[in-house]
Amino acid sequence: MKKDKMDFDDTETADDLNKAFVDEFGDLSDDEIDELYQNTFGKTAQ
Amino acid sequence: MADYKQLREAIDKKLSTDPEFRTIVKRINGGRATFIDTERYAQITARAVSRELSAEVLDLSDREGITTQILRDSYEDINSTCARVQRAMDEKAGIHIRPQQEDFPTERVQQFTHSLVDPTVEDSVIKRRARAGSDTIVKSAHDDFIRKNATFRNDAGLTCYIIREGSNCCEWCSSVAGKYKFGTQPDDIFRRHDNCDCTIIYDGQVLRGQLNLDGVTRNTTWQQIGDVPAEYEPTSFTQEQAKELERSNLQRFRGVNSLSSKPGKSDSALANMDFINSSAYADKFKGKYANSDVENAVVSACRQIIKNRNGTFYEEAFFIDANTGKTISYIKGKQKNGIEMSDKLKKRLTKSPDNSIIMVHNHPNSSPFSTEDYSTSAKYSSLYETIACGHNGDVYSFRNTFGTQGATTNFGSEAVREYHIAYQKHKRDNTDFVARHKSWDSVSENRGFDYEKR
Numbered sequence: 001m002k003k004d005k006m007d008f009d010d011t012e013t014a015d016d017l018n019k020a021f022v023d024e025f026g027d028l029s030d031d032e033i034d035e036l037y038q039n040t041f042g043k044t045a046q
Numbered sequence: 047m048a049d050y051k052q053l054r055e056a057i058d059k060k061l062s063t064d065p066e067f068r069t070i071v072k073r074i075n076g077g078r079a080t081f082i083d084t085e086r087y088a089q090i091t092a093r094a095v096s097r098e099l100s101a102e103v104l105d106l107s108d109r110e111g112i113t114t115q116i117l118r119d120s121y122e123d124i125n126s127t128c129a130r131v132q133r134a135m136d137e138k139a140g141i142h143i144r145p146q147q148e149d150f151p152t153e154r155v156q157q158f159t160h161s162l163v164d165p166t167v168e169d170s171v172i173k174r175r176a177r178a179g180s181d182t183i184v185k186s187a188h189d190d191f192i193r194k195n196a197t198f199r200n201d202a203g204l205t206c207y208i209i210r211e212g213s214n215c216c217e218w219c220s221s222v223a224g225k226y227k228f229g230t231q232p233d234d235i236f237r238r239h240d241n242c243d244c245t246i247i248y249d250g251q252v253l254r255g256q257l258n259l260d261g262v263t264r265n266t267t268w269q270q271i272g273d274v275p276a277e278y279e280p281t282s283f284t285q286e287q288a289k290e291l292e293r294s295n296l297q298r299f300r301g302v303n304s305l306s307s308k309p310g311k312s313d314s315a316l317a318n319m320d321f322i323n324s325s326a327y328a329d330k331f332k333g334k335y336a337n338s339d340v341e342n343a344v345v346s347a348c349r350q351i352i353k354n355r356n357g358t359f360y361e362e363a364f365f366i367d368a369n370t371g372k373t374i375s376y377i378k379g380k381q382k383n384g385i386e387m388s389d390k391l392k393k394r395l396t397k398s399p400d401n402s403i404i405m406v407h408n409h410p411n412s413s414p415f416s417t418e419d420y421s422t423s424a425k426y427s428s429l430y431e432t433i434a435c436g437h438n439g440d441v442y443s444f445r446n447t448f449g450t451q452g453a454t455t456n457f458g459s460e461a462v463r464e465y466h467i468a469y470q471k472h473k474r475d476n477t478d479f480v481a482r483h484k485s486w487d488s489v490s491e492n493r494g495f496d497y498e499k500r
Contacts, residue, residue, distance in 0.1 A: 006384030007392075008363065008407055009418035010434075014478045021466045024457045030474065037471040040464055041492050042174050 047107045050115055053098060057116070060094040063401055065336035065368060065430065067091075074127060077134040081247035084128045085188055086333075091120055092184035097446075097494045100177035103162060104169055110159040113176075117158075117183055121150050124187035132195065146198045148190035151183070158183060177494060189236050189246055196248040200228040207249045208235055219244050221282070285477070315410035317356040317437040322349055330441050330500040336369055340404070343371030347406040348435040355408055356437065361385050363407040365395075368430040374403060383410065384418075398428035400448075405432045412436030414482040414499070415444065417462045423447045424461070424495075442483075445496035452493065464489045 005011075028036065061067050067090045073079040074087070095116060106112050129145035136143060158179045162172055192208075200206040206228035210219075222232050223244070236246060283291065321327055328345050335341045347364035354362055361379040366372070374394070379385045385407055387395075395403065405423070415434055423432040427448040434442040452460025468485035476484060483499055490497035 005418050006379075006381065007387045007418070007422045008361070008385040008405075008416075010361065010383040010409055010411075010413065010416045012416040012418070014473070017466060017469050017482075020457060021470050024455075024463065024466065028470075033467070033470045036467055040467050041488055042171070 048102045048105045049107050050112045053102050053106070053112060053116060054119070056098045056102070057094050060098060061091065064090060064094070065340070065401070066334055069333065069336055074131060077137075079131045080135070081128070081131065081192070083333075084124070084131050085247060087127055088124050088185050088188035091124060092181045093494075093496065095120055095184050096177045096181035099180050100173045100494060103173060103176040109162050113159045113162060113180070114155055117155050117180060118150055120184045121187040124184070125191055128188065128191040128195075141204070143199060143202055143204075145191075146194045148187075148194045151186070151190070155183060174492075192246055192248050193236055196228055199248075208246070209249060210235055210244055210246045225249075289477075315355075315357050315359050315437055317352045318439050319353065319356065321439045322352050327439060335404075337371070339371035340366070340368060341371075343373070344404060344406060344433065347373075348408075348433070348441070351406065351408045352435060352437055355410060359383050359410045361408050361410065363405060365391070366404045366406065368402050368404050395426040395428050400427045401430040403428045404430055407432075407434060409434045409436045409442075412438040412440050413479055414442050415486060415497075417458065417465055420444065420447060420465070420486075421451065421459065421462065424449065424451045424459075441500040442486075443496070443498045443500065444490075445498075447495045450493045450495045461489055461493050464492060 025036070067087070070079065070083050070087050070090075073083055099113065099116065103109060103113070125147045129147060132145040158175075161175050161179065164172070196206045196208055207225050208228060208231045209225045210223050222235060222237075226232075226235065228248070327349075331341050331345050333341075335344065343366050347366060351362045351364065359382040361382075361384060363375075363377045363379075363385045364373055365375040365377075367374055375391050377385055377387065377391070403426075413436070415432075419432065419434060423429055423444050424447040429448065430445065432444040432447070436442070450461060455463055457463065457466075465485050468488040469481055472481035472484040472488075486497045
């Protein structure tokens with residue numbers, strides 16, 4: 001369940017971002033993340 | 047089914063309501079513009095075209111024909127605008143050379159429009175191609191003008207310099223950035239990758255004397271002006287070198303102005319007030335707004351907030367009228383690292399005209415935007431811009447985020463989902479804040495809104 005956030009909430013940490021990713025996609029390998037990135041953005045990172 | 051007229055009107059409306067675009071047009075009409083302005087003119091035009099085309103491409107009655115006409119309109123408009131600016135500059139310098147205009151790149155555009163009717167790919171790929179391809183072609187109108195005229199004027203006897211300024215988009219662009227005497231520039235100085243926002247202009251106002259018959263020496267009847275050496279040499283750092291440089295630069299603040307002994311204060315939220323109050327900081331906002339009143343109001347808001355919250359993790363926000371610079375609302379955050387808007391303010395944001403309000407707030411730890419910053423910005427069409435000013439002097443800007451979130455997912459919106467994906471990719475080779483910055487770059491390009499780190 002999404003916790004209450006302020007309208008412009010800047011409490012987000014690196015751990016929060018990592019947890020959000022794992023919650024949605026699971027614990028993916030680097031190759032799987034690369035494939036997901038490629039499918040989402042249609043290119044490799046620059 | 048959408049036709050040419052509808053698409054044309056949508057693009058024109060986008061441009062006519064963009065305050066920065068209007069400012070540039072005023073400068074062009076007043077004869078005060080430079081190629082920095084025309085480059086920006088081309089970039090804003092490219093974004094408007096690419097966004098609207100991507101939104102409508104699947105519904106166009108004649109996808110190839112309408113796209114070609116739209117691109118031709120933009121190409122000719124940018125060429126003629128550059129020519130106007132060139133003539134105004136030449137008149138001031140007493141130079142009488144007719145600006146050269148490049149031909150419309152018919153073959154390239156044909157290849158592009160043909161890719162939009164490819165039956166073997168999904169609709170999402172067509173939309174992405176429409177956005178990226180049209181953006182690059184429209185921007186190339188400016189590059190083509192620059193290349194053609196730099197070559198022509200160099201041959202006519204003017205000393206020309208090609209100047210490429212990077213926009214921090216990638217290492218390759220940083221490596222070719224610089225000022226080059228014409229003829230010494232890298233072969234691929236005009237090359238761009240998708241979504242490249244580097245500025246490429248030329249400086250060709252200096253007469254160096256007519257070429258003599260030997261083809262080598264020049265007539266000294268005209269006043270000789272010495273060659274100006276290239277002044278810009280970009281320096282590239284590895285991550286380790288950058289961290290060490292940052293550590294040694296920050297070392298001079300430790301113990302000199304420590305706030306950690308004061309209740310509620312923290313060194314990690316310490317602001318670099320010398321820089322914040324400098325003209326270099328104000329330059330980050332120059333030319334970005336409808337007029338100087340708005341520009342000054344935004345700069346003052348950043349300075350005031352950072353001064354008020356220097357050394358603390360509390361935030362404040364100004365909501366500023368994007369046309370007049372007047373303050374509409376001012377909030378002090380009651381909890382650390384965030385701002386909560388009243389229902390009255392939210393109602394005002396909902397009812398105000400599109401693109402009429404600028405929101406300015408501080409980030410005490412100087413981080414890039416959070417996902418909540420984006421989500422809130424994207425809710426209100428009245429928000430022309432959301433700014434986060436870091437206590438270290440970094441400034442982050444969102445524009446045109448309204449309506450770009452996409453569908454709601456179990457964990458937020460599609461845009462936030464994309465941000466999380468991009469972050470996992472970028473964090474591997476970058477620090478946390480750089481990864482967040484690059485992730486917003488990726489998402490803004492993919493979803494069609496404007497993001498900038500100044």
